[in-house]
Amino acid sequence: MAAFVALSIVTLTHPLPEITLATGITALVANMIGGIAPDIDQPTAPFWRNLPIGGYVGRTLTRLLGGHRFLSHSLVGIFLFGLGFHYLLQILTPSFPKLDMSVIWWAFMIGFVSHLVMDSFTREGVPWLLPIPIKFGFPPIKKFRVETDSFMEKFAVFPALIVINMYWFYLHYDQIRAFVHHYVK
Numbered sequence: 001m002a003a004f005v006a007l008s009i010v011t012l013t014h015p016l017p018e019i020t021l022a023t024g025i026t027a028l029v030a031n032m033i034g035g036i037a038p039d040i041d042q043p044t045a046p047f048w049r050n051l052p053i054g055g056y057v058g059r060t061l062t063r064l065l066g067g068h069r070f071l072s073h074s075l076v077g078i079f080l081f082g083l084g085f086h087y088l089l090q091i092l093t094p095s096f097p098k099l100d101m102s103v104i105w106w107a108f109m110i111g112f113v114s115h116l117v118m119d120s121f122t123r124e125g126v127p128w129l130l131p132i133p134i135k136f137g138f139p140p141i142k143k144f145r146v147e148t149d150s151f152m153e154k155f156a157v158f159p160a161l162i163v164i165n166m167y168w169f170y171l172h173y174d175q176i177r178a179f180v181h182h183y184v185k
């Protein structure tokens with residue numbers, strides 16, 4: 001949800017290049033994948049729970065990557081995933097000439113970074129500066145942060161994100177209409 005909110009905000013505050021419907025849909029999917037990708041290092045995460053052999057692969061990967069909220073939850077991780085995804089898109093470009101890969105890349109990265117920002121509001125924090133093994137969080141006092149999978153997260157943070165997004169769409173209604181109209185022609 002945070003990934004989508006972040007994407008909405010960026011999309012409606014920046015001049016967008018002309019994109020095809022295919023690019024728009026793929027960018028949305030890339031945004032969602034980017035939003036859960038950092039939890040690749042967490043075996044219990046939705047990312048792995050939703051795959052048939054995810055439990056096993058997740059546990060193995062966790063051991064390789066050093067455990068929950070490790071490399072993929074840091075600036076180095078942002079860089080590595082950004083680079084990796086960039087190369088993946090480059091390989092796919094010849095097969096999908098209609099897709100604007102730079103838009104898709106940005107959508108993925110916005111999702112990815114928004115995940116780390118949201119994780120920073122949780123008790124556990126995020127090791128932004130790995131290999132320096134300090135976990136950062138906001139607010140700095142742990143007691144005031146949100147507990148992952150808690151009542152607070154499900155019934156306050158998640159609905160709040162939806163409300164923010166609806167309000168944001170409301171504020172930019174004309175822009176969204178123009179955006180959609182552009183495709184429906």
Ligand SMILES: [Zn+2]
Pocket residue numbers: 038039069073115119
């Ligand atoms: Zn995470």
